[in-house]
Amino acid sequence: MKRRSFIKLSIITASILLTNSIEASSLKETKIKRTNILILGGGFAGLSTAKYLKQLNPNLNVTLVEKNNMFISCPFSNAWLGEIDGISYKSLCFDYNSAVLKYNYNFINETILDINKDKKIVQTSNQILKYDYLVMTLGIDYNYKKIFRKNKEKIKEVILKAPAGLKPGSELLKLKKMIENFKSGNFVITLPKSSYKCPPAPYERACMIANYFKKHHIDGKVILIDPRVKPASKAKVYLEAFNKDYKDFIEYKPLTNFKDIDFNTKIIYTKNFDEKSNKYITSEIAFEEASIIPPNKANKLYKKAKIETYTQGWVKLRKPTYQTLTDENIYVIGDAQGEYPFPKSAQMASSCAYILASDINARINNEVFDYKKNLPGNVCYSILTQTKGAWVSHKYEYKNKMIAISETSSLSKENFTTAKDWYKGFTNELFDIKG
Ligand SMILES: Cc1cc2nc3c(=O)[nH]c(=O)nc-3n(C[C@H](O)[C@H](O)[C@H](O)COP(=O)(O)OP(=O)(O)OC[C@H]3O[C@@H](n4cnc5c(N)ncnc54)[C@H](O)[C@@H]3O)c2cc1C
Numbered sequence: 432m433k434r435r436s437f438i439k440l441s442i443i444t445a446s447i448l449l450t451n452s453i454e455a456s457s458l459k460e461t462k463i464k465r466t467n468i469l470i471l472g473g474g475f476a477g478l479s480t481a482k483y484l485k486q487l488n489p490n491l492n493v494t495l496v497e498k499n500n501m502f503i504s505c506p507f508s509n510a511w512l513g514e515i516d517g518i519s520y521k522s523l524c525f526d527y528n529s530a531v532l533k534y535n536y537n538f539i540n541e542t543i544l545d546i547n548k549d550k551k552i553v554q555t556s557n558q559i560l561k562y563d564y565l566v567m568t569l570g571i572d573y574n575y576k577k578i579f580r581k582n583k584e585k586i587k588e589v590i591l592k593a594p595a596g597l598k599p600g601s602e603l604l605k606l607k608k609m610i611e612n613f614k615s616g617n618f619v620i621t622l623p624k625s626s627y628k629c630p631p632a633p634y635e636r637a638c639m640i641a642n643y644f645k646k647h648h649i650d651g652k653v654i655l656i657d658p659r660v661k662p663a664s665k666a667k668v669y670l671e672a673f674n675k676d677y678k679d680f681i682e683y684k685p686l687t688n689f690k691d692i693d694f695n696t697k698i699i700y701t702k703n704f705d706e707k708s709n710k711y712i713t714s715e716i717a718f719e720e721a722s723i724i725p726p727n728k729a730n731k732l733y734k735k736a737k738i739e740t741y742t743q744g745w746v747k748l749r750k751p752t753y754q755t756l757t758d759e760n761i762y763v764i765g766d767a768q769g770e771y772p773f774p775k776s777a778q779m780a781s782s783c784a785y786i787l788a789s790d791i792n793a794r795i796n797n798e799v800f801d802y803k804k805n806l807p808g809n810v811c812y813s814i815l816t817q818t819k820g821a822w823v824s825h826k827y828e829y830k831n832k833m834i835a836i837s838e839t840s841s842l843s844k845e846n847f848t849t850a851k852d853w854y855k856g857f858t859n860e861l862f863d864i865k866g
Pocket of ligand 1: 471472473474475476477496497498499505506507508509541542543544568569570571596597598628629632730732764765766767775776777778779780810811812813
């Protein structure tokens with residue numbers, strides 16, 4: 432079946448099309464025979480929730496709304512940047528149709544514009560959708576204003592010339608071009624102080640760019656500007672790779688804050704605390720290319736929908752559940768969650784998706800679901816060199832609050848193979864790929 436007609440059919444079966452104005456007072460009520468569960472955002476969290484809901488209860492009317500017409504993976508994108516064998520751009524790209532056909536939910540390929548939680552409706556670029564339960568899995572947005580305030584021109588320039596690369600698509604393609612055209616000098620990556628999507632990703636990216644420079648004998652160095660005292664994740668293995676494998680290719684600058692970038696003079700300004708003089712000192716770093724990762728926050732739609740968030744922008748939840756503090760019929764999982772010590776990873780999103788699907792299914796059947804006895808787990812792999820990888824795992828206990836217990840592996844060839852197997856297994860399952 433052609434994609435267009437397939438999606439059209441999905442929309443019809445969704446039977447939740449209402450009117451074309453969110454403010455319309457005379458909404459025509461469709462006869463709801465089955466519980467309508469609307470999932471906003473078709474990233475790893477949304478796709479996994481749709482899959483598990485239909486697996487647990489095929490009778491549920493599950494609809495996924497996503498603005499992109501194809502899925503591009505962030506996991507393994509650094510390996511593609513670093514030219515790791517077997518990782519092509521194609522291996523990051525997947526079609527939504529296969530996932531939808533395999534698990535039999537509805538898919539609407541439109542942009543979500545607004546949510547009215549009092550009327551339990553969602554406005555997309557094309558229609559209004561009604562829900563009984565809303566699952567919001569819209570991921571992150573960048574908070575450039577936090578660094579550059581109201582300097583819109585500067586923000587525009589940074590987005591175009593020094594992309595953060597935490598979102599797939601154009602940002603990643605631009606980074607690839609910057610790496611492939613690199614002749615010599617410094618490639619600077621800056622990290623925000625506050626929490627961001629995928630804690631190990633910038634360190635993995637530094638390794639992968641350095642791997643490319645090493646492989647192609649490029650006289651370049653990756654400079655990593657980090658406000659932390661050590662890498663945010665897998666610190667031991669990253670420091671080992673920086674100091675041994677990439678001694679001449681990576682310079683790690685801990686306890687250093689990014690302040691500004693000047694694209695004319697090609698200078699990055701940083702600030703760090705000097706213990707000797709007991710003062711903050713400003714330094715200048717020359718760069719050829721740069722990737723500025725600004726502070727992250729939850730997608731702007733959460734704020735628009737008046738869903739309560741913490742100062743940084745992550746969504747507040749009703750402990751120990753994934754229901755928002757604002758509305759018990761609206762759930763949030765994935766990168767936008769703010770309540771628990773969950774790393775912002777695809778595997779974590781998938782684990783939470785199973786728990787969430789179990790809760791919604793129990794609620795529909797008037798059963799009680801105990802989050803304290805259903806805790807998620809995480810394993811996050813990183814590729815650090817042409818042949819070696821490592822992982823960090825998280826398991827949880829609930830003792831008045833969520834407690835994380837984490838473990839980090841060593842850097843090894845075996846972990847490199849397991850990382851590739853994880854990616855293949857995870858995406859094959861989600862997108863119905865055989866073999
Ligand atoms: C470089 C990199 C490497 C990573 N490596 C790993 C790894 O090895 N293992 C791992 O577990 N995790 C990894 N991650 C983390 C992982 O990618 C994220 O944690 C995961 O994607 C979070 O899923 P999500 O569904 O919450 O958000 P997303 O995947 O960001 O999905 C949000 C979705 O919402 C859609 N959306 C947003 N706004 C709208 C709108 N208005 N209308 C319609 N749709 C909208 C977006 O298009 C998107 O598809 C990595 C991340 C990066 C950046």
